[in-house]
Structures are given as C-alpha cells and as structure tokens.
Amino acid sequence: MTTTEKSVAQDQSHHGHGSAEPLVSSGSFSAAQLIRSLPDAVRKLNPREQARNPVMFIVWVGAVVTTVLACWHPSVFSWVIAFWLWFTSLFASLAEAVAEGRGKAQADTLRKVKRDTVARVMDPDGSIAERSGSELHIGDLIVVEAGETIAGDGDVVDGIATVDESAITGESAPVIRESGGDRSAVTGGTVVLSDRIIVRISTAPGETFVDRMIALVEGAQRKKTPNEIALDILLASLTIIFLLAVVALGPMQQYAGQTPDGVKMIALLVCLIPTTIGALLSSIGIAGMDRLVQRNVLAMSGRAVEAAGDIDTLLMDKTGTITFGNRRATRFTPAPGTGAEAFAEVVCASSLGDDTPEGRSIVDLCRDEYHVDVEAMRDRLRGADIVAFTAETRMSGVDIPERDGTRHVRKGAADAVARWVVQSGGNAAVDLNDAVDQVSREGATPLLVASRTGSTPATVDGLVVLSDVVKPGMAERFAQLRAMGITTVMVTGDNPLTAAAIAAEAGVDDVVAEATPEDKLALIRTEQNGGRLVAMTGDGTNDAPALAQADVGLAMNTGTSAAKEAGNMVDLDSDPTKLIDVVAIGKQLLITRGALTTFSLANDLAKYFAILPALFSGIYPALGKLNVMHLHSAQSAITSAVIFNALVIIALIPLSLKGVRYRPGSASRLLGRNLLIYGLGGVIAPFLGIWVIDLVVRFIPGMG
Numbered sequence: 001m002t003t004t005e006k007s008v009a010q011d012q013s014h015h016g017h018g019s020a021e022p023l024v025s026s027g028s029f030s031a032a033q034l035i036r037s038l039p040d041a042v043r044k045l046n047p048r049e050q051a052r053n054p055v056m057f058i059v060w061v062g063a064v065v066t067t068v069l070a071c072w073h074p075s076v077f078s079w080v081i082a083f084w085l086w087f088t089s090l091f092a093s094l095a096e097a098v099a100e101g102r103g104k105a106q107a108d109t110l111r112k113v114k115r116d117t118v119a120r121v122m123d124p125d126g127s128i129a130e131r132s133g134s135e136l137h138i139g140d141l142i143v144v145e146a147g148e149t150i151a152g153d154g155d156v157v158d159g160i161a162t163v164d165e166s167a168i169t170g171e172s173a174p175v176i177r178e179s180g181g182d183r184s185a186v187t188g189g190t191v192v193l194s195d196r197i198i199v200r201i202s203t204a205p206g207e208t209f210v211d212r213m214i215a216l217v218e219g220a221q222r223k224k225t226p227n228e229i230a231l232d233i234l235l236a237s238l239t240i241i242f243l244l245a246v247v248a249l250g251p252m253q254q255y256a257g258q259t260p261d262g263v264k265m266i267a268l269l270v271c272l273i274p275t276t277i278g279a280l281l282s283s284i285g286i287a288g289m290d291r292l293v294q295r296n297v298l299a300m301s302g303r304a305v306e307a308a309g310d311i312d313t314l315l316m317d318k319t320g321t322i323t324f325g326n327r328r329a330t331r332f333t334p335a336p337g338t339g340a341e342a343f344a345e346v347v348c349a350s351s352l353g354d355d356t357p358e359g360r361s362i363v364d365l366c367r368d369e370y371h372v373d374v375e376a377m378r379d380r381l382r383g384a385d386i387v388a389f390t391a392e393t394r395m396s397g398v399d400i401p402e403r404d405g406t407r408h409v410r411k412g413a414a415d416a417v418a419r420w421v422v423q424s425g426g427n428a429a430v431d432l433n434d435a436v437d438q439v440s441r442e443g444a445t446p447l448l449v450a451s452r453t454g455s456t457p458a459t460v461d462g463l464v465v466l467s468d469v470v471k472p473g474m475a476e477r478f479a480q481l482r483a484m485g486i487t488t489v490m491v492t493g494d495n496p497l498t499a500a501a502i503a504a505e506a507g508v509d510d511v512v513a514e515a516t517p518e519d520k521l522a523l524i525r526t527e528q529n530g531g532r533l534v535a536m537t538g539d540g541t542n543d544a545p546a547l548a549q550a551d552v553g554l555a556m557n558t559g560t561s562a563a564k565e566a567g568n569m570v571d572l573d574s575d576p577t578k579l580i581d582v583v584a585i586g587k588q589l590l591i592t593r594g595a596l597t598t599f600s601l602a603n604d605l606a607k608y609f610a611i612l613p614a615l616f617s618g619i620y621p622a623l624g625k626l627n628v629m630h631l632h633s634a635q636s637a638i639t640s641a642v643i644f645n646a647l648v649i650i651a652l653i654p655l656s657l658k659g660v661r662y663r664p665g666s667a668s669r670l671l672g673r674n675l676l677i678y679g680l681g682g683v684i685a686p687f688l689g690i691w692v693i694d695l696v697v698r699f700i701p702g703m704g
C-alpha cells in the first residue's frame, strides 16, 4: 500500500463515524462562564454598544436617569431601584458576553494556525522565489512539498498529496487533495504529509478560510438576521407603546392630587417592556452558530441557520457527497470485434490528457492491467489536441492528427457519447447496450469510448467501468430526514440507471439523473417558486451555482474552492447527512426564540397585573382588594418587580445558550406544548417571584 492508498482507507473510515452521533449536542454552560465574561459585560455597558438594542437601551437610559434622580433626592428606594436597573443592563450584556466568550478560545486556537509561513512562488518562467504568506496574490502558483505548511487557500492544479487538516477540522486522519477533480481545495495553515503539489492561490491574505472562521467564532462580523430585525422592530414598537402608557400615568396621578414619582415610573416602564427577550435575543443567535461550530459546520450567515430550521427539500449530488468520490476505473469491456489490447490503447489515448481523477485512474488501469506503454503513447500524442472534460458535455477525449485525417477519440457518459456517434453518421446501437445497463444497475458509472478518423462515421469501441462506494449509514440518516418532513433528492450528472441504483442503496426519496449544472440550478428555482425552502449539498465546481441559489448551501470541505465560496455553510467533515444536525439546530434556534419571546411577553403582562393593585391603591383604594398577594407597599411591590425582572434574565441565560429541547415531531403539537409551558409559565412566574421577593424587600428600611 502506498501512503496515498493507506490514507484513502483512513479517509473513508473517518467518514463513517458521523452516523452514530446524537442528534443535537446541547451546548454546555457553567456558572464559571458568567464570572469569566463579567469584564466583557461591563465593557458592553457603553452607550454605543447599548444603542444597538432598542429595548435594553431604554433600560440603560432609565438607569442613568434614576441614578441622577437618586443623587438629586436621595432615598433608599431610589438607590435600590437605580442599582437594580444597572444590574438589569449588566445581566443583559452578560448574556451576550457569555455567548461570545465561548468562541474566543476557539479563535485563539485558530490564530495559531494562521502564523505566517514562507511560500515558494512559481513565476511564469518556472523559476521559484520565496515570499511571505501574507504577500501572496490571487492567482499565484505555489509549490508545497511533504512536511510543509500550505501558505494560503487555493486549489491544487498539479499533483496529488495527503494533507493533515487536523488544525482546522480536528480530525487526525489525513485527507487526499488532488488536481482536476472535486477534491482540489486546500486550506492555508494545513500541512502536506506526502508528495508534492502546486496550488493556485484563490483568496487574498486576510480573507482566507481561517480568517473567516476566526471572525465567525468570535461573532465579529455577526449581522442581525431579517427575522431578528423583524422581532427587534416588534419589541421596539411595544416599548414605545409602554413608554406612552407610563408617561400618560403622570397627568392621571396629578389629577388624583399626587406628584408623579419619576423613579417609580421608570421602574414600572422597565418592568413592562420586553426586557427578557430583548436581553437574550442575540445570545440565542450566537449560541445557534456556536452549536454548529461544535458539530464542525461553519455557517457564514445567521440567516442560513434560521433557514435550515424550515427546510423542505434537500438536494445532493452523488459523487463525493453520497459516495466517497474517488471514482476509479475498475475494468474495460471492448465492443464485439475489438481486441482487449487495442481497446486499452484507445482508452489510454483518450485519457492521457484528462486531468480528472477518473482520467488518471483509467491511465493507471491501462498501465497496470493491460500493459500499455504509457510513455510511448505520451510521445505519440505530442501534437494532439486535448478535449478536456466538462460537466456540460460530460465527455473528454483527444484529437490526434494522422496521415489519413484527424483521429477523434471521445469517452464519456453513455448518452453523450451516443449522441456524438450519431452526429457523425455512426450507429450507436451497438451490442454494448446490455453491458452498459448491467454496469449501471450495479451502481457503477459506465463510460462509452468511441472514435472516428477524418469524416468516416464514428464507431463505439468499448466500455470503461468507474466504481465508487456509497458512504455507510446513509439510509438510516435519510430516514431521519424523512421523519423531520424533509424530502431528499439526489441530482447527478450520471445516467438514470446508475443514479437509481445508488439512490436505492442510499435511500433517498427521489432522483434526477443526467443533470447539468444548469439543471441543478433550475431544479432549485422550481422548488423555491413552489414556496419551498431548499438545502443543497455538493462539492464540485459544477455544484457552485446551485449552492449559491439554495437557501442553505452546505459545501463539503473536501470540495473545490468554488463550491466552498458559493455555499453559505461548509461541513469540515464532508458528511452530507450532517444536514440533519444543521436542520435540528436551526429548528432549535427558532423554537428557543419563540419560547423565550412567549415567556417574555407573558411575563411582562403578568408583572403589570401583579403590582398594579399595590401601586395604585393609594389613588384608587378599591384596587387594594385586588392585591391578592398582599404586597407590602407600592415601593416594595415595584422594587420586587424590578428585582424579579433582572433575575429572570440571569436565570434564562443557560436556556438561551443551550436551547430548548428539540425532538422531531409534529410542528403543531410542539407549538401547543411550548405555548403551555412558556406562556402559562410566563404568567405564573411573576406572581410567585414577586410575592417571595416582596417578603424580603419589605424589611429594607424606607420601603413604606
């Protein structure tokens, strides 16, 4: 076994792990995190930071004004309220600081990966110059050999190597990176273990994958999602309504012959406005992203995480996503009348210029099994025109100038080659059709090989069999997706029979074969026009348009740079069924936000009714009868409410970070259950909490 083969085996076994892991890892949380984040939370109390959150900004302004009033007319009551309003602001900042703090350690680890490396840059004339990794430009070609660190992100344009990506993926098994195929992307900071590759730099220093990962885990570039903005607007509107309602109390009190008390009115306002969800909203979002990072998925936008929670359809490509993606030639079948050796010569000619992994595996088979003199063949093909493989033509080949006219050789998908044969007046309906179907039904990929010289009709020469292996554990994971209400569709450029065979083995719901990149894109648009949210996973450059169009575009880390750039998520483990976790985490995020919003609003409403009787019984004695909890006085009631309001934030930080439990099931039942727990709980909690706090607060001197 060569090093390369050995690591392929490791690569494959490592993919298998994913299937046995739990559905959603609940985030960790410890009280120590609260203490550690305290300095950051204090830093967040500056007005610029506070102004980003309308609800909490009102609390902050309230705390400032109350402090001024307390200095002006000092009283125990004013000072107690001022203190607890500052605590409210601090607790809210703490929620965000704790959520952000969890990414900081990870960011520090990643920074170590980013240390500057010297790159050997290949100039157009072939000479090599050493340059610092931070001075690389897009398009530069760098040479990396065994034992060296890759200086920047890019695609392998020449060679094949095993690469240690553990610094980024945490996975110790080396992976293969090679030119030409869908496993060409390399990440700056990873280490080449064997062989030598030439990499074309695809990202500018400072904007690399690791840079983006650091920004992501630190939450530095976190933007509010449209849903969060909508909720912010709703909360701000509620805040304005309550502000007006509280201001209107002033004249009412004056009318009743009392001087309005500024501190009391500010305290009442803070109790009424939705501070709980206002304080926890951003930490819920950050925690969602963080949970994905824990699962080795990098989400480039919060919007994608939310969309994942509502996905209806999942599209996947076949090779490299459902299968391992090292499609290799395993046997040749010549057409009747063509000799095995003659056929191997033709196949070899068609593949010598084909720089895809499939093409190289064909040349290997020609040399090893059919004893073709590959070097002699290479010499003979010097003046020939290479026809490179494209996903549109689904063919590759070569045009060789010969004495009696140009000899055209093509190999590719059976339907594409058949069309090429018919176009030149040849007969594609050869005796190989049964063999093609047979190979396809096994789930292998048949490539037809055909040729013609000058203007004579083309003939089919034979068949190449490419084999690939379905990643283990697919069927049960797709069954889980089905239970979540998600339809799985395999879209592949391969022929319908092969596609159907692999689809059956992998257990997907639907399959689309012979799809070009445009077809994949069109399929997503059709789904989206039908009002469905679509996720796409893929690894190839030909998947990039679809990855960009999908609501959730999950690119495999093994894929090409183009795919990783186009998608809005990257799975470092390159496991398409990871989408199950992504969906679960997205759903959990939406559910958690819904639950805490329900709780917050119910809570505020209940607080109002809990303290109203005690507050106004001085003005309207009849209200005193409604003071069912026998709160001590107006002052103690409002103080208790403010304290309760602040403590609720602290109490709910763990839930906002860990998320509400999510199990696949009917959405309406889940909604009903959450309304019951968080709606009813939100109504009852303030009555209990304020009653208990009031029992203590009443002993503070000056509480009436």
Ligand SMILES: Nc1ncnc2c1ncn2[C@@H]1O[C@H](COP(=O)(O)OP(=O)(O)OP(=O)(O)O)[C@@H](O)[C@H]1O
Binding pocket: 317, 318, 319, 320, 354, 356, 358, 359, 389, 390, 391, 394, 395, 396, 411, 412, 413, 414, 445, 446, 447, 491, 492, 493, 494, 495, 515, 540, 542
């Ligand atoms: N090097 C090659 N030369 C000629 N034909 C090829 C070559 N590689 C693949 N093909 C043919 O082209 C078809 C499409 O390949 P492509 O890699 O574009 O598929 P795809 O759309 O990415 O689908 P998937 O990745 O799911 O197989 C293959 O099924 C195969 O028949």
Ligand SMILES: [K+]
Binding pocket: 270, 271, 272, 273, 274, 275, 276, 604, 645
């Ligand atoms: K409140």
Ligand SMILES: [Mg+2]
Binding pocket: 182, 317, 318, 319, 320, 539, 540
């Ligand atoms: Mg592909």
